[in-house]
Amino acid sequence: MIHDLLIIGGGINGAGIARDAAGRGLSVALVEAGDLAGATSSASTKLIHGGLRYLEFYAFGLVRKALAEREVILDIAPHISWPQGFVLPVVPGRPEWMLRAGLFLYDRLAKRRVVPGSARIDLRGERAGRALQAKYRRAYRYWDGWIDDARLVVANVRDAADKGALVRTRTRVTAAHHDGDVWHVDLDSGETLTARYLVNAAGPWAESVARKVMGRNDAPPLKLVQGSHLVTRRVHLGKDAFMLQQPDGRIVFVLPYERDFSLVGTTERDVDTPEAAGITDAETDYLLGAANAYLTHPLGRDDIVHRFAGVRPLILEPGKGDRETSRDYRLVEHPGVAAMTVVGGKITTYRVLAEAVMKIVAPATKIWTAAAPLPGGDVPRDKGETGQAAFARWLDQLIVAHADYDPRIVKRLAKTLGTAAEPLLTAGLGENLGGVFEAELTYFRDHEWATTSDDVLWRRTKLGLHLDGAAKARVAAWFGEAEAPMDDVPAAGHRFATPGG
Template identity: 70%
Template sequence: MKTSDTLYDLAIIGAGINGAGIARDAAGRGLSVAIIDSGDVGGATSSSSTKLIHGGLRYLEYYAFGLVRKALAEREVLLDMAPHITWPQAFVLPYAAGMRPEWMLRLGTLLYDNLARRDVVPGSQRIDLRQERAGRALNPDYRSGFRYWDGWVDDARLVVDNLKDAAARGATVLPRTPVQRAERSGGHWRLLLGNGSTVTAKRLINAAGPWAEDVARRVMGVNDAPPLRLVQGSHIVTRRVHLGKDAFMLQQPDGRIIFVIPYERDYSLIGTTEADIAQPGDAAVSDAEVSYLLAAANRYLARPLTQDDVVHKYVGVRPLVLEDGKAQKETTRDYRLVEHPGLDAMTIVGGKITTYRVLAEDVLARILPGSKRWTSTAPLPGGAIARGKGENGQVAFKRWLEHLQAEQADYDPKLIERLARTIGAPTADLLRAGLGRNLGGVFEAELEYFRSEEWATSSEDVLRRRTKLGLHLDAAAQAEVARWFGETPRETSGEMADVHAGHRFARPGAA
């Protein structure tokens, strides 16, 4: 790749959810944008979350009303603009003797209901677990609780969809391209890339997530980025413990809460832990964390889980703003925008997936004041489905999907739903053109779409991030996907072990 003659308005280091959201918003306001990452898009924290769009019910205990209100309002926006990869998710919160009293739980859920307007998500209610289907999965000692609502999101696909829209609006997306150095030259930023090329931009955004502090110091040469508190959150995927669609929010004796969420039809997702680490590369799911999560779930479950029930595990790193004197669970999940004076540069610190779009709006308000906000009413590409009068995105998507299944009656309705819940609106064109050879549960046309439209270059990109088929396809099918991407048997073995056994963090920012 040769040095580009383009002078971009904006260069972004880090193609996680914050960088992707900024790229989309900026491109939609007419700025020329280049977004660069040394790994896959959404390849780190942004594909390793608990996959919730939520205000953070537990943050109310720390009086973070502003953060919760902002996140709850955004929950409604995301459920509307990305209905193909999101949906409202009910949570059952059992009352446990000796922990938070029932009056506190009810007060918290009522406050949660009313901090922001709700159009898509229902309100909370007190429930008798002995009369509820969800309660049959729990130890009968738990008799009462509360049902409240939040949202679920495919986090990796949220990144991809934001970048697809950014690219459609003219942004240049450069995954797997390390930034070795960023330097000021002639009043502009000149980024020296690992492939020998350069990118020149008027302004630079450091959105490298857990690597933001390192990128600011080592790559950009600035020393005023605030220190980060790196907290790893481990998750396990187990056999399905749920008897219905409700997730569980489970209180623990140490004051923490654990989510147990229906996942990928056949499984349950359990998370998360919180443990300080020194460097992002140190993140790894420990045996102690797996044991903790199993014990946390088993404290409530009627049929306890064992180590043999764990089919997958993964770890994400949250880059929290360092706040002296505060414990992990008290440290804010809000973001901070740090401008580097006189350098036309900014570092993004902290944040959560639910508020990424608001973060992007705040960034654009600083670098392009007076420009019009637009993303809250613009569906992401997969959610760009015609809506009837008064329909929100969730209702429109369900109607569209039912129509597509009826129109394409030669295809298995479950296959159509899987594709629609992955790429959304483009599913219709993919089906009409034909899916090609079946490689054992995944089709050649899908793989070509991920490669040509979504920057996928390996079986891991597809099986772990663009889809979660690594949990469903047998070894022979996964090997077929690897061969389709031209991987050697040795590479295939290593990657598939990574998909099933859990993964350490690869560096996604500048290398």
């Protein structure tokens, strides 16, 4: 069989392209060397956002595009996303008029249907303010979105497969040769796939894949920027996140995370290769210091329960620092062959990136993904109802319909699987392995390409933060592994982070 399109890379960009192409009727193959979302796309700051800080660098086009997409993703993936409020304290050295001006633009660069507008608040009368030192009295509350990054990837690939795409995970492309008509793509499994068009969406490895696998020397050089995150004891009171301005001009987010924790990030540090990623003591100290400059109850190293560090691939722009380098994407067509390399981009704009790819690969086909809920987000909607409102109503009904289960279990499954949770609950969840059920593991294995305990504990879910050692050992045994994954040292896929989402 000759595929119309073969994609190298199962991160968010490759997943989005595969879904879009399969929905337009193209025959698609997706090949990923590790697990889906196994690198950058499972270790982001979990935000779908316009990038308030990018306004400082006059990136109005990027911010406008991202803000519009923020609403789209909240609508098509309501089970794994929600509007997130951010408290931005006023600090000396950053004029308040500048914050007002930036937020005025941020509220108006794109239409808002779900996300509220910003407002000035008095921290002395706010619950969130009690988590901050008394010297911070004034702040602004603005809104963006939260997303389960790895589940967004899996949902896109699931939809692509449902529409006929061939998916190969844990399979490395060893060589790709163009014979003048089609690409012959050799896999380390011994299989050879054939395709009319080849898209290299290998993220931090895109430049290497272009040169060493495709034999192309015209892909733009990448700037690899490491970002580090800490997961700590929960510091939040209420549901707001904090956007904390730093004296060096950076910002650090402190987000409510997984009910019991807070997520602190991120740093920006150049690295030479993706494999060189690793959180340093200096980065840990920086993040703790950045948060503690604001918090009433300071965080210490003993409060860290998990941490990850990794690489975001940015387009190299000589003369620009990490903060100034564009977060937008670039599609690089390779002259003389039907192929392109995708570089840059961010989770928020993955869908429009896919549309841009399809405009080149299949220009006669029609766009469709903006109005099509992702698998799990296809809840019944009343006329004119948003995805977020429809999901909230559906979840309430699901809890009532399955009153024989603890509502917390129903809610967790619904916010992981969406509508796919309903048949699992109806059929029965099977054995409880200590916080995760056998029916879940079977679903992840049979429908979401999970093959290891890490795939489940750190990507299909974040149960790795919640389960004790005995439960993790039972999950590992279920997958036929000899040992449970380590608690504090994440799996290989969690070396990678996406600074700023």
